[in-house]
Amino acid sequence: MNFKKYMSFRAIAITFFSCLCFNVSVTAQTRSAQDLYQRSLAATCANCHGTDGKGQENASMPKIDQLTSEQLLTQLKAFKSGARTGTIMPQLAKGYTDEQMQTIADYLGKKQ
Amino acid sequence: MDRRYFLGTLGALAAYPSIGNATNLNKAEIVVVGGGYGGATAAKYLRLFSNNTAKVTLIEPNAQFISCPLSNLVVGGSRSIGDLTSSYANLKTRHGVKVIKDYVASIDRDKKTLKLSSGTTVKFDKLILSPGVSMMTDKIEGLASANQMGATIQAWKAGTDTVALHQQLAAMTDGGVFAISIPLAPYRCPPGPYERACQVASYFKKYKPKSKILVLDANQDIVSKAALFKKAWAEEYPGMIEYRPQFNVTEVDGKTKTIKFEVQEDIKADVLNILPPMRAGDIAVNAGIANANGRWAEVNFLNFESTSAKDIHVLGDSIQIAPLMPKSGHMANSHAKVAAAAIVAELNGWDINPAPVLTNTCYSFIDSQQVVHVASVHQYNAAEKTFKTVAGSGGLSKEPSILEGVYAWGWAKNIWADTLG
Numbered sequence: 261m262n263f264k265k266y267m268s269f270r271a272i273a274i275t276f277f278s279c280l281c282f283n284v285s286v287t288a289q290t291r292s293a294q295d296l297y298q299r300s301l302a303a304t305c306a307n308c309h310g311t312d313g314k315g316q317e318n319a320s321m322p323k324i325d326q327l328t329s330e331q332l333l334t335q336l337k338a339f340k341s342g343a344r345t346g347t348i349m350p351q352l353a354k355g356y357t358d359e360q361m362q363t364i365a366d367y368l369g370k371k372q
Numbered sequence: 373m374d375r376r377y378f379l380g381t382l383g384a385l386a387a388y389p390s391i392g393n394a395t396n397l398n399k400a401e402i403v404v405v406g407g408g409y410g411g412a413t414a415a416k417y418l419r420l421f422s423n424n425t426a427k428v429t430l431i432e433p434n435a436q437f438i439s440c441p442l443s444n445l446v447v448g449g450s451r452s453i454g455d456l457t458s459s460y461a462n463l464k465t466r467h468g469v470k471v472i473k474d475y476v477a478s479i480d481r482d483k484k485t486l487k488l489s490s491g492t493t494v495k496f497d498k499l500i501l502s503p504g505v506s507m508m509t510d511k512i513e514g515l516a517s518a519n520q521m522g523a524t525i526q527a528w529k530a531g532t533d534t535v536a537l538h539q540q541l542a543a544m545t546d547g548g549v550f551a552i553s554i555p556l557a558p559y560r561c562p563p564g565p566y567e568r569a570c571q572v573a574s575y576f577k578k579y580k581p582k583s584k585i586l587v588l589d590a591n592q593d594i595v596s597k598a599a600l601f602k603k604a605w606a607e608e609y610p611g612m613i614e615y616r617p618q619f620n621v622t623e624v625d626g627k628t629k630t631i632k633f634e635v636q637e638d639i640k641a642d643v644l645n646i647l648p649p650m651r652a653g654d655i656a657v658n659a660g661i662a663n664a665n666g667r668w669a670e671v672n673f674l675n676f677e678s679t680s681a682k683d684i685h686v687l688g689d690s691i692q693i694a695p696l697m698p699k700s701g702h703m704a705n706s707h708a709k710v711a712a713a714a715i716v717a718e719l720n721g722w723d724i725n726p727a728p729v730l731t732n733t734c735y736s737f738i739d740s741q742q743v744v745h746v747a748s749v750h751q752y753n754a755a756e757k758t759f760k761t762v763a764g765s766g767g768l769s770k771e772p773s774i775l776e777g778v779y780a781w782g783w784a785k786n787i788w789a790d791t792l793g
Contacts, residue, residue, distance in 0.1 A: 293722045296421055300713035303417065304731050306790045307705050308783050311420070316789050320782035347769065347776055348733055348747045355749020355765030360729065 301360060302367040308348070313368040329369025336361045397719035398425050403486065403496040405476050405655060407432030407460060408440075410688030410704035411502030413791045417712035419467045426716065429494065430463060431486070433475040434531075437792055440561065441701045441735075442784055443530035447538050448571030450740035456530060456784075462793050479659040481681050498715055500676075501661065501669075502687040502704065503653025504529065505560045512648045518626030524644045528560060540643045541572060546580040551631060551641035553588040553621045554595075555649040558668075560689045560699045563596035563746070565589075565647060567736040570601070573609040574739040585612055586641060588619040588631065596698070597736060597746055597768060604738040604772060621646060652690035659684075664692035673752060673759055675714030675724055676707055685711050694759040697750060698732055705791055706730040706750075728752050730759055735780035743776035744769040 302312070305324065309315050313325035324332060338344035339353035340361070356364070404415045407430055415430040437458045445451035463469040475489040479499070486494040507526055509516045518524040525540065527533040541550060550572050554565045569587050576583040594601055594615070605613040616636075623632035624646050631639045631646065651657060651667035661669045661678050669686040670679040673694060678684045688704030697703060707730065714724040730750040735743045748766035750759035769776060 292423075292720065293717065296713055296717060296722070297725055299421065300709055300725060301729060303709045303713075304706065304729050306709075307702050307731065307787045308733060310786045311790045311793070315782075316785040316793075319785040320778050321786055347773075347779060348745060351747045351765060351767040352731060352733075352749055353765075355731070355751065355762040356729070 298363055298367040302364045305364060305368065324368055326370055327368075329365045332369045333361060333365035336365060396721070397422055397716060398427070400427065400497040400719050401495055402426055402428050402498045402500070402715065403494060404428065404430045404500040404502065405486070406502035406504060406653070406688075407434070407437060407471075408502060408504055408688065408704065409701035409787070409791055410708045411500065412437060412460070412463065413705045413708035414500050414502065414687060414712050415463055415469045416467050416791065417709050418715065419469060421712050421716040422719075424468055426719070427470075428468075429470040429472060430460070431472045431474055431476055431488065431494070432460065433473065433489075435473060436460070437788075438530040439701070439784065439788065440528075440530045440564075442737075442780070443527075443534050444564065444568045444571040445737060445740065446530070446534045447527060447541070447568055448575045448740065449538050449542070450571070450574070453530070453535055458788050458792050460792065466793070476655050479655065479684075481659065481684065484683070496683075498683050498685070498719075500685045500687060500708075500711060500715075501653075501656050501659075501690065502708070503655045503690055505650040505652065505689045505699070506654050506657070507647075508649040508651055512621055512646060513623040514626060515624050515646055515648060518624050518644070518646070521626045523626030523629060524624060524646045526647055527645065528564075528647060528650075537643075537645060538575075541575060542579075544580065544583065544642050547582040548580070548642035549584045549586060549640075550576075550643045550645070551586040551588060551639060552645040553619070553631065553647055554590060555647055556590045556620070557595050558693060558699060559647065559650045561734075562698050562700075563601070563734060563736045566594055566597070566601045567738075568645070569613055570604060570608070570736070570738045573605070573612050576612060577609060583612070584614065585609075586639065587613060587615045588621065588633075588639070589615065589617050590620040592617055596734075597744055600744040600768060600772070601736075601738075604742075604744070608739060621648075650689075652686075656686060656690045661686060662690070668692040673757065674710075674726065674728065675718070676711040677714075685715065687711055694750065696748065696761050697730075697759060698734065698748075700732055700734050702734060702787065703730065703732045705787060706732065726752070726754060733783060735776065735783060737777065737780065738772045741774050741777045742772035743774075743780045744772050745776055745780075 315321045315323045339349045404411045418426045418428045439456040478487045525537045527537040620634040652662040663680045670692045676685045687707040689699040710728040717724045733747045753760045
């Protein structure tokens with residue numbers, strides 16, 4: 261079971277179990293657990309592109325937080341397929357699953 | 373129904389107090405030892421991932437962060453140490469990390485306390501050790517005394533020694549010999565010695581063109597970016613750099629500046645840069661955490677917790693590496709994020725991410741502007757409980773380029789900000 265499916269299953273299970281038995285909230289827990297996963301995966305981009313994709317001025321790296329999720333995903337897929345050339349990114353993109361790329365694009369993409 | 377929408381809907385319906393161990397996250401004393409690429413990143417990301425609720429203390433003896441990556445440019449004289457220096461101020465003011473400038477003298481694993489050099493005792497519930505490497509000076513006879521008299525300098529931790537090594541090169545007569553010896557891998561920064569040879573050659577080419585460089589390598593071949601370095605040496609510095617593999621240093625005489633080997637004849641040089649074998653930082657070894665041959669700390673790669681001590685996590689160069697995992701600053705930063713997320717999850721009562729990902733990018737300057745890189749992606753393999761590189765991913769530069777030199781500085785600015793800013 262991959263992590264997203266696992267988290268969904270776990271979230272649903274905890275939600276129903278908690279609501280029925282403990283009369284407590286799962287809001288923060290389920291949201292934050294998923295956020296934590298998304299954010300920690302997206303943080304693998306931060307070494308080169310800055311925390312949360314907010315790169316430094318004059319750092320020469322694309323500021324990926326300025327792209328929409330769709331634009332970001334399109335670029336990641338293009339690097340992975342070889343449609344877009346480059347130095348590091350074609351090599352790194354091939355190390356991520358499509359699902360991981362989607363998660364990263366969802367998290368880092370500029371919110372409309 | 374979209375999964376996130378579904379979860380969000382469930383969340384909106386709930387209006388109850390929190391469950392689980394969220395209070396553990398707020399109450400736990402999390403202490404990070406070592407403010408390098410691993411430790412500083414861990415401190416910052418523990419705060420970020422906990423929405424600034426975790427109590428995080430960073431203990432670091434140095435007043436400022438000095439980057440080891442790029443420090444060979446200081447050895448070669450094209451950059452100053454100030455170009456590589458950053459403040460810890462943002463960790464305090466922007467992220468709420470308590471920063472203590474001190475040195476950890478000892479760890480009491482049972483009492484969960486640290487004794488600092490100042491005499492202060494610090495309690496921890498979770499401890500992250502990121503102490504880098506220590507030089508095994510005693511493995512080379514005479515090295516300690518040669519260091520003492522200034523006849524040899526390692527400069528493998530950026531700072532005053534880095535500047536001192538450049539000054540020795542500057543003081544050397546044109547026509548002299550610079551010798552760098554490389555221990556058997558693993559050691560900190562696999563391409564670092566070869567990049568250093570490039571930087572010294574770049575300096576010699578400009579200022580002392582009759583001088584020579586000996587690269588005395590205990591390994592069978594160049595450990596990283598071999599073809600790229602060999603090509604650069606041949607084309608950029610013809611006749612200046614001599615590479616000798618399987619030269620294992622056993623002794624050094626600081627008075628006569630002589631290097632002795634297991635097999636080969638003695639060699640004399642004017643500037644000696646003898647790198648001995650390395651191991652985990654002293655504090656990890658002294659605390660009994662270095663349980664892999666007494667040199668490196670074995671960890672659970674899901675959360676970087678020591679396999680020999682609960683609630684003590686180890687990051688960066690000190691760990692027993694997974695296959696093809698380099699001991700690099702970028703990798704230490706990556707370790708830190710996985711560990712920080714796992715600790716926040718654990719203290720919240722959540723399952724930790726069973727599929728973490730690490731990346732590595734390493735740039736090497738072959739002169740003051742042209743650069744080559746190596747990059748890799750490491751996905752956790754649950755069956756083998758380790759990180760493995762993804763087949764078909766990663767790789768090397770095709771050739772040195774100024775463009776990658778620009779990217780290298782961009783990488784530096786962003787990773788320094790990601791670590792400290």
